[in-house]
Amino acid sequence: MATADTKSQILDTAERLFAQKGFDAVSLRNIVTVAKVNLAAVHYHFGSKQSLLHTVVARRLRPINEERLAGLAEAQTKAGKRPVKLERVLECLFLPLFRVQADPKVGPAFSRLIGRVLFDRNADLQKFMMSELAEVIPQFSAALDAALPGLPKEETDWRSHFMAGAMAHTLCNADLLVRFTGTDADASDYESTVRRLIDFTAAGFRAKVSPPPKKARAKQTPRKK
């Protein structure tokens, strides 16, 4: 059993199984059985189950984040002194991530895994993800602020969060969605998905801010009882 195969087998299998069932529900024995490698190889190559997860995530997410940042930098160069248009910012954020699905060797597994991971409140995982996103978050946050000059920072942050939820949920359910909505399935699906997601989130970012509901509360109080 060649070593390059062993590591890749473990990584690819872990990616699929973690995506399918979640980190806690997948045992190392499950992974090595499917990958046809030895149980001790996991610790030899990756040190621990937790580190395996980090490696599975980082091996694809890092290049994706580099691509995101490069795309944004290019867009900013093109825009000169003006801010980058909101749709372009969102495209730079979403496309590299969704494009992974088009790789026939990966399919929906990595997307699903990232969607899950983005949702996970486990402290170690969050710490790890924050470090992986340490450049992406501030740069895209600044680009969003610039693209939405009239929107208070607080609102931008809330809407960024809604956007992240929509994105993560879509990552998790990409295959299901296609079947559920009757969309035609071909290699450009992720592009249609991204376009739709941009339409939705860009409009959400640009939505007029409603007044706080505190004023309306006097009217609603009787109905609450």
Place this chain on the structure above:
Amino acid sequence: MATADTKSQILDTAERLFAQKGFDAVSLRNIVTVAKVNLAAVHYHFGSKQSLLHTVVARRLRPINEERLAGLAEAQTKAGKRPVKLERVLECLFLPLFRVQADPKVGPAFSRLIGRVLFDRNADLQKFMMSELAEVIPQFSAALDAALPGLPKEETDWRSHFMAGAMAHTLCNADLLVRFTGTDADASDYESTVRRLIDFTAAGFRAKVSPPPKKARAKQTPRKK
């Protein structure tokens, strides 16, 4: 140890721990240790760990769904022959669910749990949730279609999905969000959250539909290499 206490202790503790760490990462021994009850009580009262989760979810979600449906029915009565306004549909969907957070005995636990559960692709859990939402989904789907008469059904479905993602993510991170965005914390927080979520999602639903990216693909192909 009175029996009413035992069941409630288990349910409340399970709710908190499942919300915090996820179903698979919380053992029954973890729950009974925190709840100060006996391990066998779980099987006596609930039959299995899986059933415990269902009970934890259903005990709050059922009244929430009834409230959702009642609110929608009332709005439809008021609207007469016209469709219910989009914002009102979304309000009927979100408010009952977010309002649970305002109960001091519950806090963010149930919201977080529901957010997690809505994201979970586990087959048993999905089946359970589909049955719990068996009336909500078709009725709200129809109300959304009626509120958005010019939007193709396929687009409404995609946008409903984005909306669900934004909602679930917000449920999972309600407490974090408040801290992260510097929003003032008081009893009406969930109402502000819901208002913001409605602003974002309503605008997303009403967004103009972009042309499919296939036409633009010829232009993008060189840049992909």
Place this chain on the structure above:
DNA sequence: GCCTGTTTCAAACGTTTGTTTGAATTTAAT
């Protein structure tokens, strides 16, 4: 107080888990 049904209890069951260990095998460099 007695009887019956309900609930709790501690121990056990059979299985599974992530991690470790030391030997065997393979690989790479000279």
Place this chain on the structure above:
DNA sequence: ATTAAATTCAAACAAACGTTTGAAACAGGC
């Protein structure tokens, strides 16, 4: 071919898991 390092292997370790069991305790009705 030899040596050293890297990798794989099977077994073991200590702990943990959901579930089951039969006895003890409790609660309610008569």
